[in-house]
């Protein structure tokens with residue numbers, strides 16, 4: 499009697515693909531002293547893998563993802579026919 503290995507077929511739930519991008523960091527680092535100063539980070543980069551706590555932290559500036567400007571793109575990532583630049 500050997501170990502019975504049955505293949506696990508995990509069907510991922512069908513979900514609508516929604517592309518969300520996080521742009522510039524808008525955390526005010528000078529709020530404590532009544533000023534306004536951002537760190538200049540222009541795009542959120544996850545510090546860790548998706549699903550971990552580090553994924554919500556920016557690798558570049560160290561701020562939480564919620565400080566970054568959120569942009570939702572619903573269309574295809576690249577549509578060469580309607581971009582303003584001549585080359586894609």
Ligand SMILES: [Zn+2]
Nearest residue numbers: 523537559561
């Ligand atoms: Zn930041």
